[in-house]
Amino acid sequence: MSNIIIGTAGHIDHGKTSLIKALNGFEGDETKEEKQRGITIDLSFSNLRKAQQNIAFIDVPGHEKLVKNMIAGAFSFDCVMLVIAANEGIMPQTIEHIEIIDLLDIKELIVVITKKDLVNEEKLKEIQTQIENFLEDFNFDIKFICSVSTNDKISIENLKDQLFTIKNTNKEQENFFRYYIDRVFSVKGIGTVVTGTVLGNKCEINEKVFIPRLNKETKIKNIQVHNKNALEANISNRAALNLQNIKTTDLKRGDLISKKGYLRGFNTLDISFKCLKGKKLYHNRTYSLFIGSKKVEVKVLLFDSTTSLETGFATIKAKDEFFSIYKEKVILRQSNDTIAGGVVLNCVNDPMKKTQKKELLDALYQSNFDDAYKILLQAHKKGLGLISSAQRFALSHNEAIEFGQNLTNVFCDEKELIIYPIETKDYIKKKIEEIYTKNKFALLSNAAIKLRIKWASSSFIQIVLDELEKEEFLKREKNLYKNANIEEDFTQSLENLICKRLEEESFSPTAPYNIYDDLDIDRKLGDNILKSLCAKKQVFRLQHNLFIHANNLTLIVKEMKKIITEDGYIDIQNFKNRFELSRKYIIAYLDYLDNFSQIKKIDKKRVFVTQLV
Template identity: 70%
Template sequence: MSNIIIGTAGHIDHGKTALIRALNGFEGDTTNEEKQRGITIDLSFSNLSLGQQNIAFIDVPGHEKLVKNMIAGAFGFDYVMLVISANEGIKPQTIEHIEIINLLGLKEIIVVITKKDLVTTEELELKKEEILEFLQNFDFEIKFISAVSIYDENSINKLKTLLFSIKNSTKQEENFFRFYVDRVFSPKGIGTVVTGTVLGKKCEIDEKLFICQSQKETRIKNIQVHNLNVLEANISSRAALNLQNVNITAIQKGDLITKKGHIRGFDGIDISFKCLKNKKLNHNQTYTLFVGAKKIDLKVLLFDCITSLEEGYATLKANEPLYTVFGEKVILRSGNETICGGVILNPVIDPMKKNQKKRLLEALDKKDFISAYNELLEAHKKGLGIISSTQRFALSHDEAISFAKNMQNVFVDEKELVIYPLCTKDEIKDFIKEIYTKNSYALLSNASINLRLKWASTAFIQLVLDELENEGFLTKDGSLYKNANIKEDFTKDLENIILQRLKEEDITPTAPYNIYDDLDIDRKVGDDILKSLTSKKQIIRLQHNIFIHFESLNKMVKIMKEIIKEEGFIELSNFKEKFDLSRKYLITYLDYLDNFSDIKKVETKRIFL
């Protein structure tokens, strides 16, 4: 089934809700306050179907004080149905709604002139010309213009036919599912249900999802689209999702539901903006941001200006994380005034100098992603993750890699999805050279170098190792690299070095991995040496990370037995009086005593049999 979402716009009392009722029988004004005041206060959702075509309607309030609710609904529109009464024509909220949908980049509109029964045919034609002339000031694509009266069934049926001639959603498939919550409720015996518009990709029953604001994982128990249970909800579907293991208090209107790992939250975002006519955005002033169904007060910091601008770039600073993606449209308001619209250019905040940030925003504004990557690499010299490109640039990983491959002087790790400035290669090379210069017996693998340089991927390290091998600095022995100037097999020498070290460390031997790091040897090589020494009984393994020289262990056992002989027992307290060791060593030696046939453990004490 094809789905499109049509949202209403227009001045209060121009017949938006009555028009929806005439089209599909849905009564939008359901609350007592709406019925008493005769106006729409909150958003209402309904639909109209014909065969495999479905039109979802989002009806918005027209009152000037309720524009904030109108904006929350407008983010989900595919098309806008601009409703203007024939007897009143364009009014203040008509203009404000038009300006808002224009700021949000909604270009495809349907013009419906209502209450045509209240004017003559000549007056209706004049009103139509007046409306079209006004709309020429905006870059809209008018799908059609239709005049109706809710008391004229033919005009309503004609409008239905025209609406069903629109077959496609304007929303593009993106790299991952997104869903702004616009309502939350908990039907008895059902659990928590949220409604919203499906963005990005479809969702399916039993799919795992992630609530960004509460950082909580959940699963879809059930999906309804227009009160029908379905297996999936596609882009531009108005959907109700029944969420598993989510308390109604853990989610609220404006929260973003998506897939785990795709979006990170930041307390700031960078935007480009353009103000409405005769409006300006002031530096260091608090405004209300609208993005999706989210509404939040935050501070605006202008670029290159400490007074006010009609258009430009700005950083928006909030007191909570913002979960946004590149290219999302935003609205900024002050009180009941709409000030400007903007586009999110930088949803991921990095530590950057101001002039560098400005260059980044200029590149992003033009979708010049190669230049944007270059600016970001200046701030991420130890690797820029392509995995974040879905949020940063609204690019798939394949698209991001394709852009990266066209860059100069970078190394692209396609497997790990990281871009490195090629100059960073010298840092890895110097690090490796220093190890092998200081320690001729160093014997390291790519993996063991990666443990020390966690920021460098194994593919990038391998590039450096290959160069050092070609330069004759290193030679490869299986997966290990050794100093090219040493020809002999020095494994035996390493055995002696480790054995001698453990002998010198006596009863407080160092953990194996610390020894390996100190000697610059690969962990597997070190483990093999310890196994060899253990099999020869030259060292004894007491725990997984405690290996002791056999002479030191024999000495310690002799001392512990002397304590038992003198005091009748040994336990942690009197053992520590003799040896100021950590509990780790004391307990290990006490446990080792249990291996002897002449020793018995009684509660916490060891005694002779």
């Protein structure tokens, strides 16, 4: 099925809603208020189908006070049907709607002159010439201009035929599904339903989707495309989605639905902008920003001026988080005036200086990803994650990796999707050398080193280990690395070190992993050493991460029995009064007492069995 979304535009009472009704029989003004006032207040949605072609109509309000609703619909247009009444011609909202369409970079345009029966042929030609001259100032691809009257069925049928000559959507498929909610409601026996336009990629029934603002995953229980059940909804489909385990009160217009793991939220956006003729954006001033069907109050911070600009770069700041993508369109308004249109260049809040950010925006404005990568790597010495490439650059992971591989002086980890400046390798190398210089008995694996240098990928660490082995600084034994200049097997030495340390730590022994880190030994090796010490009964394991030297255990048992002799019992309180130990150790030692046949536990106290006779 071929799908295209055509949105109406035009001044109030120029016949947009009546035209849609004449084309497909849909009564757009359904609410009581709309019928009383005789104008379209909110968006309305309908369609027209012929064979394998489907046209979805989004009818928008023309009243100047309702332009915000018009913008919410315009973001999903593939093509615009500009409606101008023959008896009035171009009016204020005609101009504003066209300016907004131009700011959103929607190029395909149809012009329909309505109410032709109210004027003569000469006036009709005059209006058409006026429209053509007006549109010359814009760069639209005008598909056709036609004149109709809702009282003239032949003109309506002629318009239908011309509408079906328009080719399929020109929206490009993206790397993941996105969908802005424009309505949310509950249906009895069904649950929460949302409506919106499918962007980016298709969605399917029973598919898991993610609502970033709520940080919540849900499932699509049912899909309807133009009131018919469907197994999937494709890009540019108007679709109603029935969501599982989501309350209607949790959702609101402007919320984005997507796929988990693709979008991170930030309360800033960096954009390029262009103001309408005669308008300016002012630095550090508050505006209303429209993105998708979302409206939010923002502060605008200009890059190249502390006063005002007609075009340039700006940072947008808001209290809410944006879940935006590269090259997404925005509109900025103040009160009832449209001021500027913008394009999102940077939707990730990077830690960088303003001069660096300006260079980055210059590169992203030109889609120069080579330079953008290089600039970002200067700010991300510890690695630039490519997992967000779909959001940051509108690139798939494979495309992002390909760009990274073509750069010089970088290491691109395809598996973990990270790219590093090559000089970062020297930092990792220095860290590893420091470990083995400080402790000649260090014995670590790649995984153990990664625990110390958490931001470095295993592949990058392995390159450094291979270099150090080649330089004969390290020697590899299975998956462990030791000093190359020490030939003897020092496993016994490490065993002695751990045993001695546990003995010195008396009744408060350190957790094993902390010991391993202090001694610079691999965790798996350390676990094996403790197992060996336990087998020899030099060390006893009382809990998961509590190992005590045998001598210390004998001493603490002796002291606990002494408390029972003196007090007639032992519990947490009188034990703690005599030994400054944490609750973790006290409970472990009390539990160990239960292994002795002469000790009996009564409630929370331990006593000698002989005391019970």
